[in-house]
Amino acid sequence: MAKEKNPATEPTVASNEFDTHTKQQQDLSAGIVSRRSFLAAGAGMAAVGCESLGSAQTRIAGAEAAASKRRATAPKAPYDTLREYVAALEAHDLVLRFDRVNQDEYEATAIVYALIDKYGWYEAPAVLIENVKQNGQWIKGPIIINHMGHWETECIMFGLEPVKGDSRASYRKALDYTRDMLVDGQIPLIPPVEVSNDQALCKQVIDTGDDIDLTQFAFIQSNPADGGRYVNTGSVFTTDPELGINYGTYRCQMRGPKILGVNPEPNQTGWRMLMAAKERGEEYAPVSIAVGQDPAVWTTSGSKIAPRGFGKKINAVDELAVAGGLRGKAIEMVKSETNDIMVPAHCEMVIEGRVPLNEPGLPEGPFGEMYGYLGPQKPENFWMEITAITYRKDPWVMNQFTGATRGYVTAPISSIFNESFARMIPGLIEINQVVDTTGWGIARIKKTKPGQGLKVGKQIASIIPLFKVMVVVDEDVDPLNWYEVGLAMGARMTPASSTTVIKGRGMPLDPSTTDRGASSSKLVIDATRQWPEEGGPEEYPELNRALLEEQAPESFDRVEDKWGDVIATWGKRDYV
Numbered sequence: 001m002a003k004e005k006n007p008a009t010e011p012t013v014a015s016n017e018f019d020t021h022t023k024q025q026q027d028l029s030a031g032i033v034s035r036r037s038f039l040a041a042g043a044g045m046a047a048v049g050c051e052s053l054g055s056a057q058t059r060i061a062g063a064e065a066a067a068s069k070r071r072a073t074a075p076k077a078p079y080d081t082l083r084e085y086v087a088a089l090e091a092h093d094l095v096l097r098f099d100r101v102n103q104d105e106y107e108a109t110a111i112v113y114a115l116i117d118k119y120g121w122y123e124a125p126a127v128l129i130e131n132v133k134q135n136g137q138w139i140k141g142p143i144i145i146n147h148m149g150h151w152e153t154e155c156i157m158f159g160l161e162p163v164k165g166d167s168r169a170s171y172r173k174a175l176d177y178t179r180d181m182l183v184d185g186q187i188p189l190i191p192p193v194e195v196s197n198d199q200a201l202c203k204q205v206i207d208t209g210d211d212i213d214l215t216q217f218a219f220i221q222s223n224p225a226d227g228g229r230y231v232n233t234g235s236v237f238t239t240d241p242e243l244g245i246n247y248g249t250y251r252c253q254m255r256g257p258k259i260l261g262v263n264p265e266p267n268q269t270g271w272r273m274l275m276a277a278k279e280r281g282e283e284y285a286p287v288s289i290a291v292g293q294d295p296a297v298w299t300t301s302g303s304k305i306a307p308r309g310f311g312k313k314i315n316a317v318d319e320l321a322v323a324g325g326l327r328g329k330a331i332e333m334v335k336s337e338t339n340d341i342m343v344p345a346h347c348e349m350v351i352e353g354r355v356p357l358n359e360p361g362l363p364e365g366p367f368g369e370m371y372g373y374l375g376p377q378k379p380e381n382f383w384m385e386i387t388a389i390t391y392r393k394d395p396w397v398m399n400q401f402t403g404a405t406r407g408y409v410t411a412p413i414s415s416i417f418n419e420s421f422a423r424m425i426p427g428l429i430e431i432n433q434v435v436d437t438t439g440w441g442i443a444r445i446k447k448t449k450p451g452q453g454l455k456v457g458k459q460i461a462s463i464i465p466l467f468k469v470m471v472v473v474d475e476d477v478d479p480l481n482w483y484e485v486g487l488a489m490g491a492r493m494t495p496a497s498s499t500t501v502i503k504g505r506g507m508p509l510d511p512s513t514t515d516r517g518a519s520s521s522k523l524v525i526d527a528t529r530q531w532p533e534e535g536g537p538e539e540y541p542e543l544n545r546a547l548l549e550e551q552a553p554e555s556f557d558r559v560e561d562k563w564g565d566v567i568a569t570w571g572k573r574d575y576v
Contacts, residue, residue: 067093077159078327081201081346082292082396085157086144089126092162094150096125102133103220112145112401121406121436122151122167132218134229141218144398148295149406157295157409158327165568168480174411175418181325185419186307187412190324192331192342200334200345202290207389208337213257214351214386218397223368227377229254230367233398234289234351235301236262237341240273243316245341249302251402252289253364255383261364262287262355262382265508269308274382277357284354286339287384292348292396296327299408305416320344326412338387349391353384371438372403373511406435425456432479433466439510441467442479450533453526454500461522462504471525476546488527497535498526 074091075084089095096115101107108129115124127145131138147153151167154174163169181187197203207213214231221229231252238246246269253261264270277285293301300306300323308314320342324330334345338352361380369375400407410433418430427445434440441464445456453472461470474492477484493499506513506520513520530536548555559567 067091071161077157078296078329079157079294080332081294082144082147082298082348082398085295086126086128086147086396088156089147089153092152092156094125094152094156095128097128097130099130100133100138101129101131104133104136106224108132108143108145108220108399109222109401112404115146116404121149124149124405126150126153129218132220134218134220135215139216139218140394142396143218143220144292144396145401146405147398148299148408154409154411157299168478171411171480174409175415178412178415179419181412182415182419185416185423187305187322187416188325189318189321190328190330191318192320192324192333194342195332195334195345197334199332201392202343202345202347202350203334203390204392205390206337207391208387212386212389214254214260214389215257217349217391217395219254220399222399222401223374225374226367227253227363227365231260231289231291231351231397232402233298233400234291235293235297235344235347236264236270237288237290237343238270238273239286239341240276243269243273243314244318245320246270246273246308247290247301247319249298249407251367253367253381255362258386259362260289260351260353260384260386261362262384263364263378264382269314272314274355274357282357285357286336286341286354287352288336288339288341288343289351290343290347290349291351292392292398293344294327294331294346295409296323297331297344297347298398299323299412300326302408303410303413305413336388337390348395348397349389351386352388352390353386355382355384368401368403369509369511370403371509371511375509375511403438410435421460425459427452428456429475430479431460433464434482439466439468439507440471441469442471442473442485444473444475444477444479445528446475447528450531453528454498454524457524457526458500458502461502461524465505465507465520467522468506468510468520469523469525471527474528476543477527485527489525492529493525493527494530494535498528498530500524 070091074088077088079085079088086095098111101111103109108127111127115127119125124146126147126149129141129143129145131140132143133139148157151171152162155162155170158174158177160173160177163173215229219229219231222232231254233249234252235247236250236252240246248264248268248270250262250264250268250270252263255261262274264274274285290297297320300319305326306317306319306322308317320331320333332345333342335342336350336352339354343350362383364378364381365375366377367375414431414433421431422428427448429444429446432442434442441460443456443460445452447453457470457472461467471485471489473479473485473488477488479485502522502524503519504522506522510520529540532538
């Protein structure tokens with residue numbers, strides 16, 4: 001039966017934490033609007049097409065002062081809850097609200113694609129949908145989408161102020177911060193602490209028995225061709241006698257009020273734990289799924305931050321201690337109601353259950369995959385009987401539009417990769433896993449000898465399954481900047497001698513593979529300046545911009561002094 005627990009001491013965010021901008025956002029929610037127009041409405045800006053420069057500057061300064069005040073009063077990192085984190089995003093004008101969205105007509109999906117089309121993966125705002133129509137019923141949300149999409153979230157997660165107007169600089173600021181955080185190349189550990197049920201926000205309501213109905217919550221079907229509605233942002237907790245607790249983000253297809261699919265891919269840690277339990281002859285495996293996690297738990301859940309290792313051997317790691325170290329504060333945990341698994345106490349919801357290990361699996365999918373293509377239907381997959389759902393009053397849920405938006409902040413895992421690979425590969429400066437074009441990897445090196453570019457590219461591509469096209473660039477090329485990378489490929493590589501194809505471990509979800517999980521062919525491109533020993537010219541010409549910066553460095557300061565305000569103001573000329 002359902003029972004309400006601790007009406008509850010809420011965290012530091014008051015119940016009206018999202019009142020800022022609410023009316024303006026509701027006025028805009030009937031259609032899809034540009035983030036810039038949304039900002040203008042939220043700050044009370046008028047159209048500036050006919051304004052004088054001085055008037056526009058005064059208005060912009062006033063809007064910036066108001067924004068600064070909102071940020072000063074917003075929740076601060078480390079965030080204990082998803083709601084605190086989203087409030088911080090809203091204080092940075094990175095949340096776009098919609099009131100009633102009909103997902104039977106796939107309006108939420110179209111909203112996300114429209115925002116990505118206009119702003120790209122790294123500049124699109126988070127989306128908050130208050131109410132959603134699914135399977136003919138209006139369901140109260142909210143649903144949070146793309147909550148770690150914008151590059152500024154890399155800073156906000158750690159309480160850093162983003163670099164205004166420069167998303168790449170914001171990302172590099174977070175990279176510097178997370179690199180300094182590492183100890184021996186890894187996130188330092190802060191073990192979790194246990195709290196009582198009365199202190200746990202996720203225990204405000206407890207549904208058991210006949211009161212269990214997963215369909216009442218705002219989980220949606222993301223794409224028309226998907227197999228159904230999914231819980232696709234849950235942290236799935238599993239246990240193993242040797243490896244301890246594991247949690248990972250695995251999509252879970254809803255099969256009814258009390259049945260939920262559980263989909264770790266083969267060889268992922270959760271899959272190994274379930275298979276090991278089955279081989280031990282166990283009848284059931286306990287599972288608890290945390291939904292609506294704080295940003296540190298979420299990022300650890302979806303990435304390789306925890307040093308589990310790769311290949312056949314994996315390590316026993318306290319991933320919750322990694323999440324605590326990531327945010328610099330212990331994660332508070334509470335025991336599940338119907339099993340012994342400890343879960344984050346302040347997540348929005350916990351779905352508890354058991355996976356039958358001796359019964360036939362259920363079909364799963366199809367599902368829109370990370371590559372942006374529809375994945376195949378699986379004929380048989382793990383599933384769980386739901387034994388309890390515990391949650392905050394009016395719980396928030398997240399939805400990940402896989403293959404359409406960024407999933408989590410990447411500075412922590414990038415810092416770990418850069419540190420670990422730099423120790424193995426002389427001359428390596430950094431690696432960029434390009435999230436908006438899955439399959440591409442870019443490495444920047446300090447080139448000191450001929451053949452180094454291809455050698456480094458082959459080493460990295462052979463280790464990282466995701467990298468099917470591996471590009472290596474010189475140290476003067478920013479691997480976060482597609483323009484600079486493309487320019488280097490067009491002007492520095494010689495296709496006949498600076499490219500090669502190798503064999504390596506590929507990604508099972510790659511839609512081009514005929515044998516999911518088998519080895520893959522990989523293209524390695526040396527886009528560094530080709531030395532004479534590599535068939536390049538005796539003298540390589542300099543870049544025009546580099547020569548400008550070298551021979552007329554004062555030109556940039558002169559332009560900033562004379563016309564900096566004009567240049568900056570032009571970017572804020574949108575109309576409401």
